[in-house]
Amino acid sequence: MNKNIFIEKLFQRAKELKIEEFEVYYISGENTSLKIFNGKVDSFSDNTNQGISFRGKFHGKMGYSYSESFDEEDVNFLINEAKENASIIENTDEQIIFGEKCDYRETETYSEDLDNIKIEEIKEFLFKMEDYVKSLDKRIKNVNNCAFVIGKGERIIKNSKGIDLRDIGNFAYTVISVSVSDGSKIKTDYDFKIGKRFSDFDYKKLGDKVVKKALSKLDVVNVSLNNKLCVIENTTLASLIGSMLGNFYAESVQKGVSKLKGKLNDTIANENVTLIDDPFLKDGYSNSSFDAEGVPTEYKEIIKNGVLKTYLYNLKTAKKDGVKSTGNASKSGFKGTIGTSCYNLYLKNGDASLEKLFEELGEGVFVTSFAGLHSGLNSISGDFSLAGEGFYIKDGKLSKALNQITIAGNFYNLLEDIIKIGNDLKFDSSGIGCPSVLVKGLNIETDTKN
Incomplete structure (x- = not known):
């Protein structure tokens, strides 16, 4: 029928x-x-x-x-x-x-x-x-x-x-x-x-880029670094934010499994950080006029200039808090029950080029990937210790690839420690976007073995 x-x-x-x-x-x-x-x-x-x-x-x-x-x-x-x-x-x-x-x-x-x-x-x-x-x-x-x-x-x-x-x-x-x-x-x-x-x-553009990225990993330098500053590449940061996204959902807050409980209107990030969920983004990957409950979607700044402005709500969680739904109800399919999700979630662009971030870093690591987010990240506390890949930044310039690196820190501290934001916003395949950022306070170890 x-x-x-x-x-x-x-x-x-x-x-x-x-x-x-x-x-x-x-x-x-x-x-x-x-x-x-x-x-x-x-x-x-x-x-x-x-x-x-x-x-x-x-x-x-x-x-x-x-x-x-x-x-x-x-x-x-x-x-x-x-x-x-x-x-x-x-x-x-x-x-x-x-x-x-x-x-x-x-x-x-x-x-x-x-x-x-x-x-x-x-x-x-x-x-x-x-x-x-x-x-x-x-x-x-x-x-x-x-x-x-x-x-x-x-x-x-x-x-x-x-x-x-x-x-x-x-x-x-x-x-x-x-x-x-x-x-x-x-x-x-x-x-x-x-x-x-x-x-x-x-x-051709895609092919040139992937080959350049892969070949650059062959030219390796072994160097010991104590600098706690680093630049994290756009899609690499997006993967970390995606793994912590559930903490911004009202359901997690209400269950007491999010450290953001009681933090509304508090400063939780550097003042240059604005995190946006936009269901109306031009050429957006996940645009929508209504959510899975029929509630109108809305543009929202979850974090605005470092201040936590809202959680993400569906009708049930909104009623518990006595607020309106933010239009973020979701269903994983016709068999699924009502949950929460975002649309085009992204960290707002800054005004610094990637080269400018390298210049300000001076000497340190350009982190280009995280591995083991499913096992090396505690999605409640925000603590992480992750293997990764990256490049040596020397005299403010991109140098050679590094052997395996380990990056340890805390997600919530990272939000506070973002010094400067790049202007190279890019969305990953899950619909989360970030520009590259200059960050302090991470513990970074480089493998100096040949």
């Missing part, structure tokens, strides 16, 4: 049964992925999935159900399943269905250009990128990954309180990784590009 007809039937049946409150949530996804290796297609997938969830209030308790099928009999199944689940729920937290009259700000989520890309065009792009990368230097031993992905998704939220919302979004993503060797050591690196138009993707 067509999804729109099914939703209407489900909605009407719920009304006929006089269910107190109810909501229909539909989500679909399409994903086309192509990967090549050594001039041949290594893998190709073209997947489509969709599902629908129903939640309704029965005798004051909210019950949930879901289905991937859209047959006539699934209408009654969803309602009966939700009713049965409501009868056995012991959780006393109030579940809220949103119904306020609101204005929704329009934002760009969909690019028709991506719908017009042909598979043959993607193949040609990837073959050219692989061939081009291999031609750049004889020290290139392998192109490990050369892939292109196009994703598309649709959401529908309709409830008994008058909410009837729909949106559709898409994106494209390409990644390339290489291995290089000088005969004594092997190094790898990768780069990626996310875009809304096929013209956004320049295989």
Whole structure:
């Protein structure tokens, strides 16, 4: 059955049964992925999935159900399943269905250009990128990954309180990784590009960058450094912020597992730090006019000039604190329950070039990656001790690569110890963006072994 007809039937049946409150949530996804290796297609997938969830209030308790099928009999199944689940729920937290009259700000989520890309065009792009990368230097031993992905998704939220919302979004993503060797050591690196138009993707520009990054790791210097200053590269800092993001969610604060509890309107970072969540960002990867509960999204400065201004809320956590939702409710899929997430989260650009950051550092480390964030970072205390990669900065200039480095510190102290912010804002593949930053106070050890 067509999804729109099914939703209407489900909605009407719920009304006929006089269910107190109810909501229909539909989500679909399409994903086309192509990967090549050594001039041949290594893998190709073209997947489509969709599902629908129903939640309704029965005798004051909210019950949930879901289905991937859209047959006539699934209408009654969803309602009966939700009713049965409501009868056995012991959780006393109030579940809220949103119904306020609101204005929704329009934002760009969909690019028709991506719908017009042909598979043959993607193949040609990837073959050219692989061939081009291999031609750049004889020290290139392998192109490990050369892939292109196009994703598309649709959401529908309709409830008994008058909410009837729909949106559709898409994106494209390409990644390339290489291995290089000088005969004594092997190094790898990768780069990626996310875009809304096929013209956004320049295989030569991407290829030049990833090869330059990988080859630069072959020229290694062994040096012992005691300087606690360092520059952290944009996407490297983004990965650290992403691992600590849950501490800004109201749910974590309310459960007492976030050190930000009781810190609203307190200074928690250097005054040059402004952390923004923007669902309306131009060419944003995660734009949206409404969240998973139908609440309008909003631009918000979570940290403004070093001061913590807000937590991120959904309806349930907002009610507990007696505030309005910030429009950050999320669902991991049609089967998921309501949680919290951000949209385009980023640290606001500064005005210093990367070269200027190096000059101010003088001598020290340019940290270009963290490893082991899942094990070397305590996401509650913020303490971390991480292996990483980086380069020696000598006399304010980028010098040679360093052997493995270890960086230890505390995330919350790091926010306070950001001395200067660069102007090279870049988003990582998870939709978190940062510029590079000059930081003090970290404990950095370099491997001086040959």
